[in-house]
Amino acid sequence: xxxxxxxxxxxxxxxxxxxxxxxxxxxxxxxxxxxxxxxxxxxxxxxxxxxxxxxxxxxxxxxxxxxxxxxxxxxxxxxxxxxxxxxxxxxxxxxxxxxxxxxxxxxxxxxxxxxxxxxxxxxxxxxxxxxxxxxxxxxxxxxxxxxxxxxxxxxxxxxxxxxxxxxxxxxxxxxxxxxxxxxxxxxxxxxxxxxxxxxxxxxxxxxxxxxxxxxxxxxxxxxxxxxxxxxxxxxxxxxxxxxxxxxxxxxxxxxxxxxxxxxxxxxxxxxxxxxxxxxxxxxxxxxxxxx
Ligand SMILES: [Zn+2]
Numbered sequence: 567x568x569x570x571x572x573x574x575x576x577x578x579x580x581x582x583x584x585x586x587x588x589x590x591x592x593x594x595x596x597x598x599x600x601x602x603x604x605x606x607x608x609x610x611x612x613x614x615x616x617x618x619x620x621x622x623x624x625x626x627x628x629x630x631x632x633x634x635x636x637x638x639x640x641x642x643x644x645x646x647x648x649x650x651x652x653x654x655x656x657x658x659x660x661x662x663x664x665x666x667x668x669x670x671x672x673x674x675x676x677x678x679x680x681x682x683x684x685x686x687x688x689x690x691x692x693x694x695x696x697x698x699x700x701x702x703x704x705x706x707x708x709x710x711x712x713x714x715x716x717x718x719x720x721x722x723x724x725x726x727x728x729x730x731x732x733x734x735x736x737x738x739x740x741x742x743x744x745x746x747x748x749x750x751x752x753x754x755x756x757x758x759x760x761x762x763x764x765x766x767x768x769x770x771x772x773x774x775x776x777x778x779x780x781x782x783x784x785x786x787x788x789x790x791x792x793x794x795x796x797x798x799x800x801x802x803x804x805x806x807x808x809x810x811x812x813x814x815x816x817x818x819x820x821x822x823x824x825x826x827x828x829x830x831x832x833x834x835x836x837x838x839x840x841x842x843x844x845x846x847x848x849x850x851x852x853x854x855x856x857x
Pocket of ligand 1: 650802833834835836
């Protein structure tokens with residue numbers, strides 16, 4: 567089961583999160599027919615998304631994460647709302663030669679001429695928008711840089727997606743953030759622990775994230791909190807009528823007059839919706855009260 571385990575170390579001077587997003591990445595592979603390279607790029611981003619989502623305070627809070635580095639994959643978009651994360655990439659079949667070390671060239675696919683943008687809708691008047699330049703396009707470094715540049719947090723991020731013939735064998739990550747009381751010693755110790763996670767997804771094929779957490783962080787005066795499930799999915803069906811309504815009845819009627827139907831495809835889950843003239847009364851109300 568996909569899940570996140572949060573903990574505080576050094577008596578509250580740093581926090582750590584361990585995430586398993588294997589099922590989410592397999593669902594994304596099926597939904598979008600992702601190439602292994604696209605699965606690695608989107609999978610790493612989904613792990614970041616799961617982390618952002620599980621740090622939002624309220625159930626109604628939402629976020630969008632957009633990575634746009636000018637590379638052949640196009641944009642990577644991840645969103646979280648209604649308790650679930652979801653994502654897509656512009657070019658799901660992107661493919662590049664492996665790097666010299668035999669790893670998928672995620673940085674080459676994403677590019678580094680652009681930004682990582684995170685928009686959080688916390689139910690306030692204006693959404694919170696954070697933005698940082700991409701460092702490598704490998705996602706982990708880029709999110710680490712985002713946290714540091716945009717939120718001023720010393721941190722370390724390890725992310726990984728391991729593919730096999732059937733899809734994704736393991737996907738997840740470990741994210742540590744120093745809290746304001748953390749001194750130089752703590753930062754050095756955390757840096758040292760994090761150096762073990764250069765191949766976190768391979769490690770996850772042998773150990774659960776609970777075992778990894780205990781083994782590598784257990785001795786650092788750490789308190790672990792109960793795992794929280796990570797859900798992947800799209801609930802657009804409940805919102806689609808609202809989207810048509812936002813066109814306004816006159817515009818909706820003119821689209822149907824021209825094209826016969828209003829057709830909307832959800833980028834996140836590939837669901838297709840079609841509305842004809844006969845649907846307009848239900849959507850806008852018979853007496854035109856939503857006109
Ligand atoms: Zn959808």
